[in-house]
Amino acid sequence: MSAAAPDLARHPLTRWTGPLGLPDFSALADADFAPVFDAALAAHAAEIAAIAENADAATVENTLQALELSGEALDRVSAIFWCRAGAHTNKDIQALEREIAPKMSRHFSAIHMNAALFARIDALYQAREALGLDAETVRVLEKTWKRFVKAGAKLDEAGKARLAAINERLASLGAAFGQNVLADEAGWVLYLDAGDDLAGLPAFLTDAMAEAAAARGEAGRYAVTLSRSIVEPFLSFSTRRDLREKVFAAFTKRGENGGETDNGAVVKETLALRAEKARLLGYDSFAALKLDDTMAKTPAAVLGLLEPVWEKARAKAGAVRAELQRLATQAGDNAPLTAADWRFWQEKLRIEKYAFDEAELKPYLQLERIIEACFDVASRLFGLTFEERKGIPAWHEDVRVFEVGNADGSHRAVFLADYFNRPSKRSGAWMSALQSAHGLGEGAAPIVYNIMNFARPPKGQPALLSIDEARTLFHEFGHALHGMLSEARWPSVSGTAVSRDFVELPSQLYEHWLTVPEILERHAVHYRTGEAMPTALVEKMLAARNFDAGFATVEFAASALVDMAYHACAQAPADPLAFEAETLERLGMPAEIAMRHRTPHFLHVFSGDGYSAGYYSYMWSEVLDADAFSAFEETGDVFDAGLAQKLRANIYAAGGTKDPEALYRAFRGKMPSPEAMMVKRGLA
Numbered sequence: 001m002s003a004a005a006p007d008l009a010r011h012p013l014t015r016w017t018g019p020l021g022l023p024d025f026s027a028l029a030d031a032d033f034a035p036v037f038d039a040a041l042a043a044h045a046a047e048i049a050a051i052a053e054n055a056d057a058a059t060v061e062n063t064l065q066a067l068e069l070s071g072e073a074l075d076r077v078s079a080i081f082w083c084r085a086g087a088h089t090n091k092d093i094q095a096l097e098r099e100i101a102p103k104m105s106r107h108f109s110a111i112h113m114n115a116a117l118f119a120r121i122d123a124l125y126q127a128r129e130a131l132g133l134d135a136e137t138v139r140v141l142e143k144t145w146k147r148f149v150k151a152g153a154k155l156d157e158a159g160k161a162r163l164a165a166i167n168e169r170l171a172s173l174g175a176a177f178g179q180n181v182l183a184d185e186a187g188w189v190l191y192l193d194a195g196d197d198l199a200g201l202p203a204f205l206t207d208a209m210a211e212a213a214a215a216r217g218e219a220g221r222y223a224v225t226l227s228r229s230i231v232e233p234f235l236s237f238s239t240r241r242d243l244r245e246k247v248f249a250a251f252t253k254r255g256e257n258g259g260e261t262d263n264g265a266v267v268k269e270t271l272a273l274r275a276e277k278a279r280l281l282g283y284d285s286f287a288a289l290k291l292d293d294t295m296a297k298t299p300a301a302v303l304g305l306l307e308p309v310w311e312k313a314r315a316k317a318g319a320v321r322a323e324l325q326r327l328a329t330q331a332g333d334n335a336p337l338t339a340a341d342w343r344f345w346q347e348k349l350r351i352e353k354y355a356f357d358e359a360e361l362k363p364y365l366q367l368e369r370i371i372e373a374c375f376d377v378a379s380r381l382f383g384l385t386f387e388e389r390k391g392i393p394a395w396h397e398d399v400r401v402f403e404v405g406n407a408d409g410s411h412r413a414v415f416l417a418d419y420f421n422r423p424s425k426r427s428g429a430w431m432s433a434l435q436s437a438h439g440l441g442e443g444a445a446p447i448v449y450n451i452m453n454f455a456r457p458p459k460g461q462p463a464l465l466s467i468d469e470a471r472t473l474f475h476e477f478g479h480a481l482h483g484m485l486s487e488a489r490w491p492s493v494s495g496t497a498v499s500r501d502f503v504e505l506p507s508q509l510y511e512h513w514l515t516v517p518e519i520l521e522r523h524a525v526h527y528r529t530g531e532a533m534p535t536a537l538v539e540k541m542l543a544a545r546n547f548d549a550g551f552a553t554v555e556f557a558a559s560a561l562v563d564m565a566y567h568a569c570a571q572a573p574a575d576p577l578a579f580e581a582e583t584l585e586r587l588g589m590p591a592e593i594a595m596r597h598r599t600p601h602f603l604h605v606f607s608g609d610g611y612s613a614g615y616y617s618y619m620w621s622e623v624l625d626a627d628a629f630s631a632f633e634e635t636g637d638v639f640d641a642g643l644a645q646k647l648r649a650n651i652y653a654a655g656g657t658k659d660p661e662a663l664y665r666a667f668r669g670k671m672p673s674p675e676a677m678m679v680k681r682g683l684a
């Protein structure tokens, strides 16, 4: 290290001195990331070398615990950096991201392929029965051993070198993929003017479009951006088919526009390298490698869930398609229905069937009150308290900071939330942690955050949400609770560090409480009159809830099936987009419905490998959450204290400390079948 290397014990990126144990964001400078990363990587490498070269025989303390507690400075700078890369990026951060991603990959490859270190872990693993360890420690030891093996610890030197090179390249490709999607999203705007251009659009949407135009220096005009919060309602309400087609094409072509931001080559190389990686590690396919430590375990089990659901959903969607075509024809529109039309006629059918217009709900769904509803549910179920702390700087001025307390008044967690869309933020909604909870060494209290992409309201007006957006807010907050309520001792199994097809249980389950009557009555109040949502409207909303479940399920399952098809091949497809088209044809994809995420912008699957061969997880978890909420309904009280306690202990607090199936059984007493999910989805 040069003389100018930053002092990690003092630097604000790695020594957090802000209020509530946060970093002092006001003291952070983008230019510091690169040198601090270098210093933190070097410090971690030195810690690892000391563990690996320890002359004493391996013990849990000197090896497993030392390994888990190593790299604190790297964890800290990484947490801030990846938060910025997703939620508030810029050219410098992006350039650094392309550099850091492969550097991190190289660093962790070197750790996992360190023969002396693996020998110590292997010694503990082989002796695990005789060491008198508690169950959580045994599980962490087994998971650690397996992680090393899956990262190449048992390969020969040539295999190790090749795997490290593959991982490094995959890291670069993942970073490039996400940046390309963001560039296509940020680079496309359709400006409209008052009058015919806005035909059919409700006020909440034109307000959001006016705000988006003003933010881009086009005050007085109306901007359609590629944010889902604008695109979906535009497609639902605009009577201008020509404009709908334009917007739909731009939205579904993200990442597929030729030139520098086209993801075609990125996807092709990613799939080829993933398949090669799986072969190198002795698996039949990348899906087999990824599913090895999930609840589903095999691609066949995933298809066993998805395929029957797909057939039911396709049949349902087919019936609705005929109705949509009828409505279009009645309105004098004889052109065949296209994918750019579905949401528009769907909205008309919803009104015909349920006398229910989504836009009627919005005045009752104020962001502020939905946040309160989220907190209210957490307080009723788990006794948590929330206090907003103003004036604490974070990564952007929009970010809000809440201190979360236990029922006895003690500190539990810090929760940060960043709700509005802006050009520096990638699309979607997510939860992550600046600091995970654990009880090892000095321990740590959780600092977690939620990122949303709601349209910013005009000045002086409240932000109003759609029911889907309100559900998304509950969903991400469910993930946040999984992080905040963790009681795991070991960091590597804390909070959301569970198998991918279990991780959506706490989030999807939490969504159910949004629409329970007590919560709606108290929090879904009209932004002008303060009146609660009328019972008749609540009933219509609930009745219409599964309206067009076929469409929603086809959208989702098509993406999940294509994801699985890509990764279950032993050899990667030579032309991924042709493969996508062939797969959809083989499945009998209705031409009038688009995948929820097409390949060139499928961030879950290609921006890093988080949900690769894993998009099905949402539905897998849904089987669990449908059944878990039924458990509350069966008691006659959706806030039943005894059941809430069981839920907390076995699901929200347990992290990955036990096998997920064992956790679920401890909560519910049995495993669910997919039927309850299909009934709840309206597919049965």
Ligand SMILES: [Zn+2]
Pocket (backbone or CB within 6 Å): 475, 479, 504, 507
């Ligand atoms: Zn989720």
